[in-house]
Amino acid sequence: MLNPKYSKQGLTxxxxxxxxxxxxxxxAxxxxxxxxxxxxxxxVFGAILPLAGQPMYD
Incomplete structure (x- = not known):
């Protein structure tokens, strides 16, 4: 099994x-x-960035 530290979720x-x-x-x-x-x-960024993703690829 791969160490979770090296997976994308672990790094995030x-x-x-x-x-x-x-x-x-x-x-403090x-x-x-x-x-x-x-x-x-x-x-907010998590909600807005997917909406802006498609125009970046057009």
Whole structure:
């Protein structure tokens, strides 16, 4: 079985956790707000980028 660290999901999760750890360390007093803002931004990009994908290939 392949180590999950080397799979796409493992690398994505690792990068996401590293970004969250950085944000929590950088803004310790407002950690919950920073994590929620990062989640909202990631969700908005996750919803908009697939809509913009087709025009990029045309």
């Amino acid at each position: 999760t690792e990068m996401q956790l590293a970004a969250q750890n950085y944000l929590v360390d950088a803004f 007093l407002y950690a919950a707000s920073v994590i929620s803002a990062a989640t909202i931004i990631r969700s």
